[in-house]
Amino acid sequence: MQTNGGKALMKSLEAEGVEVIFGLPGGAILPVYDPLIDSPMRHVLVRHEQGAGHMAEGYAHATGRPGVAMVTSGPAATNMVTPLADAMLDSVPLVCITGQVASGSIGTDAFQECDTTGITMAVTKHNFLVTDAADIPQVIHDAFHIATTGRPGPVLVDLPKDIVDPNNPKSHFEDYDPTGHDLPGYNPKVEPDLEDIRAAAALIMESKRPVIYSGGGILKARAADALRELAELLDVHVVTTLMNRGGFPDDHPLCLGMPGMHGNYTAVTALQESDLLITLGARFDDRVTGRVDGFAPGAKVIHADIDPAEFHKVRFADVAIQGDVRLTIEGLIRAIRELCGTGAQPDRSAWKSTVSGWQERFPLFYEPWQEGQGLKPQYVLEQLRDRSPDDTIVASGVGQHQMWASQYWKFNHPYTWINSGGLGTMGFAVPAAIGAKAGMPDRTVWAVDGDGCFQMTNQELVTARNENLPIKVAVLNNGYLGMVRQWQELFYDERYSEVHLQPDLPDYKMLAEAMGCVGIRVEAPEEVQPAIDRANEIDDRPVVIDFRTEASENVYPMVPAGKTNSDVIVHPTQEATRK
Amino acid sequence: MNAAHNDRYHTLVVRVENKPGVLARVAGLFARRGFNIESLAVAPTDNDNFSRITIVVDVESAPLEQVVKQLDKLINVVEIRELSPADSVERELMIATVEVEAAERGQIMDLVRIFEARVLNVGTSAMMVSLSGSPTRVSDFEQLLRPFGIIDLQRTGKVALLSLDRT
Numbered sequence: 239m240q241t242n243g244g245k246a247l248m249k250s251l252e253a254e255g256v257e258v259i260f261g262l263p264g265g266a267i268l269p270v271y272d273p274l275i276d277s278p279m280r281h282v283l284v285r286h287e288q289g290a291g292h293m294a295e296g297y298a299h300a301t302g303r304p305g306v307a308m309v310t311s312g313p314a315a316t317n318m319v320t321p322l323a324d325a326m327l328d329s330v331p332l333v334c335i336t337g338q339v340a341s342g343s344i345g346t347d348a349f350q351e352c353d354t355t356g357i358t359m360a361v362t363k364h365n366f367l368v369t370d371a372a373d374i375p376q377v378i379h380d381a382f383h384i385a386t387t388g389r390p391g392p393v394l395v396d397l398p399k400d401i402v403d404p405n406n407p408k409s410h411f412e413d414y415d416p417t418g419h420d421l422p423g424y425n426p427k428v429e430p431d432l433e434d435i436r437a438a439a440a441l442i443m444e445s446k447r448p449v450i451y452s453g454g455g456i457l458k459a460r461a462a463d464a465l466r467e468l469a470e471l472l473d474v475h476v477v478t479t480l481m482n483r484g485g486f487p488d489d490h491p492l493c494l495g496m497p498g499m500h501g502n503y504t505a506v507t508a509l510q511e512s513d514l515l516i517t518l519g520a521r522f523d524d525r526v527t528g529r530v531d532g533f534a535p536g537a538k539v540i541h542a543d544i545d546p547a548e549f550h551k552v553r554f555a556d557v558a559i560q561g562d563v564r565l566t567i568e569g570l571i572r573a574i575r576e577l578c579g580t581g582a583q584p585d586r587s588a589w590k591s592t593v594s595g596w597q598e599r600f601p602l603f604y605e606p607w608q609e610g611q612g613l614k615p616q617y618v619l620e621q622l623r624d625r626s627p628d629d630t631i632v633a634s635g636v637g638q639h640q641m642w643a644s645q646y647w648k649f650n651h652p653y654t655w656i657n658s659g660g661l662g663t664m665g666f667a668v669p670a671a672i673g674a675k676a677g678m679p680d681r682t683v684w685a686v687d688g689d690g691c692f693q694m695t696n697q698e699l700v701t702a703r704n705e706n707l708p709i710k711v712a713v714l715n716n717g718y719l720g721m722v723r724q725w726q727e728l729f730y731d732e733r734y735s736e737v738h739l740q741p742d743l744p745d746y747k748m749l750a751e752a753m754g755c756v757g758i759r760v761e762a763p764e765e766v767q768p769a770i771d772r773a774n775e776i777d778d779r780p781v782v783i784d785f786r787t788e789a790s791e792n793v794y795p796m797v798p799a800g801k802t803n804s805d806v807i808v809h810p811t812q813e814a815t816r817k
Numbered sequence: 818m819n820a821a822h823n824d825r826y827h828t829l830v831v832r833v834e835n836k837p838g839v840l841a842r843v844a845g846l847f848a849r850r851g852f853n854i855e856s857l858a859v860a861p862t863d864n865d866n867f868s869r870i871t872i873v874v875d876v877e878s879a880p881l882e883q884v885v886k887q888l889d890k891l892i893n894v895v896e897i898r899e900l901s902p903a904d905s906v907e908r909e910l911m912i913a914t915v916e917v918e919a920a921e922r923g924q925i926m927d928l929v930r931i932f933e934a935r936v937l938n939v940g941t942s943a944m945m946v947s948l949s950g951s952p953t954r955v956s957d958f959e960q961l962l963r964p965f966g967i968i969d970l971q972r973t974g975k976v977a978l979l980s981l982d983r984t
Contacts, residue, residue, distance in 0.1 A: 356838075359838075359845050360849050363892070367837070367838070421892060422834065423893055423895040423896075546886050546889075547886035547887050547889075547890055549886075550882060551883060
């Protein structure tokens with residue numbers, strides 16, 4: 239049967255199980271938007287292409303299925319660069335379709351032409367420029383395969399207008415269903431080697447101060463249950479990096495929470511004082527390690543990852559296990575059970591009491607609110623956490639509010655925390671929350687945002703209202719680019735340079751209302767709970783709460799840049815009583 | 818090339834799919850990860866579906882293991898082999914135009930004979946010569962030509978194949 243490129247694209251996306259496409263049409267992608275009318279796939283019309291990309295990411299984070307974004311050529315494609323880079327660094331499965339000028343015009347500086355595959359080469363796992371319409375079914379099939387297997391990541395498919403335009407003979411071809419993939423250079427190793435697993439198990443059996451250092455790979459590999467089984471079998475503590483919040487329940491007695499630059503004291507110090515890091519789907523990011531040459535100096539390292547390029551990249555691994563981390567953990571559980579039959583694990587009671595001593599001495603801490611101050615952001619987050627459903631999905635922007643959200647929320651379920659970890663993309667929260675809501679419509683989705691971040695992407699609330707994706711946004715509005723302000727206070731002698739925004743400009747309540755949302759402003763602590771309760775009851779439109787927070791509040795603990803994790807600073811009040 | 822030179826530069830033979838943009842992907846990877854390329858030669862193989870890229874990598878810029886593993890992540894890269902000089906036959910081609918008056922051509926001709934090089938072109942006050950051989954030999958030849966005054970010079974970069982088994 240004859241088909242054309244545009245129809246074939248729709249059929250291919252449907253065959254991959256795509257339910258929702260986030261996008262915005264334009265000249266070069268126009269022919270594809272016509273057959274979209276007849277497709278059962280939902281299209282969410284965004285207000286900026288960057289929003290489409292982050293929505294697709296939020297969708298992928300929340301559902302585990304690949305997110306799909308579709309935009310036109312030129313400026314639309316360049317607007318997609320940030321989400322692609324974000325998805326690349328956080329290993330988010332994404333397929334992005336971009337329009338391109340007609341193949342005969344490529345290279346002529348045509349209207350809305352840019353070298354999309356050239357520009358996005360460094361920010362995608364792979365990309366395709368399709369020049370023959372008949373390749374479309376195979377390329378789309380390959381794109382989803384590459385995006386979702388091995389270490390997941392973004393894949394871009396650039397489609398010249400002529401090969402998707404039914405009025406152009408170049409778009410016509412005999413329809414077919416692709417079977418398999420002809421990708422001779424792509425064969426990710428999924429099954430870990432048994433000897434590596436046994437070597438790792440042997441190290442664990444010798445270790446007196448082991449810590450499981452779990453990263454975002456746990457969530458990608460759907461390994462949260464396996465991780466829990468391993469931790470309980472070993473009775474070993476687990477730290478959950480920013481990318482793995484929720485991958486091990488915060489309410490579990492073995493959970494130490496987030497390590498790193500703004501991790502809690504115990505998580506940071508447990509890694510630092512450990513004699514064995516059982517690293518599962520984590521990559522020794524600089525935000526976790528601090529100064530690398532002083533990171534966990536007494537620790538041997540087991541490093542399990544699907545991407546072998548992570549081994550020894552930052553930290554030498556005594557045992558490296560390449561493969562799917564869920565299969566690795568299941569293998570470790572079997573190997574440990576075998577070994578436990580022949581001998582018990584060492585006595586770790588001294589280490590455990592050291593760890594619980596840290597937890598008692600250095601819990602997360604903030605000074606209570608005093609008259610005349612703005613709201614304490616930590617208090618707002620505690621209330622939001624306690625008054626929202628246990629399985630609420632939280633999406634965050636980047637900065638102080640992100641760190642507080644990660645610190646103060648209790649993530650007891652996987653896939654409830656969505657943030658931009660690697661790239662640190664301000665403005666991520668609102669569109670990511672919308673994408674999560676599109677994938678998980680029955681769940682409560684809160685975006686926790688800062689006022690700086692919110693001003694970057696808030697126009698997507700129009701999308702949220704129009705598409706009936708009623709997310710809720712908590713803007714922690716301190717009138718500052720807060721994290722930058724904190725650094726200027728601590729490391730630049732309080733010389734504040736270009737960090738002051740205006741808490742009243744824009745008027746967030748009016749802005750929200752103008753975009754069809756409910757806008758609420760909260761200035762006093764006693765208004766916090768009622769406002770959250772009201773927001774949680776509204777389900778027919780998005781809600782924005784403008785929480786007026788205290789501008790002088792800093793995020794603690796903190797490992798200053800260039801320092802080792804042994805130099806972690808706790809809250810000044812705790813610091814005063816430390817020694 | 819001395820021993821230190823050999824430690825610093827490693828030869829990777831990379832089989833890639835013969836598709837548009839593959840060289841850009843490889844070059845872009847080296848650029849963005851801060852890996853230095855000493856030389857690079859690329860051409861199709863006997864199989865039209867694949868090209869072969871011979872890259873001499875400066876491992877002072879990054880550990881060879883990282884270079885190999887990052888390269889391997891490129892979807893179009895099919896196979897990577899490291900060839901050590903001891904286990905491989907290496908060749909490089911150089912062509913050079915040397916400033917030389919007619920009266921002194923004999924000196925160049927001596928070098929051409931010694932190195933079994935070739936004369937490609939002769940002008941009134943210059944000669945064009947070529948030599949293919951091991952990269953060391955090509956470097957020696959280049960060094961001896963230099964005092965005459967090199968007007969133009971192009972080396973292809975090294976290509977290499979695994980030595981044959983003789984057991």
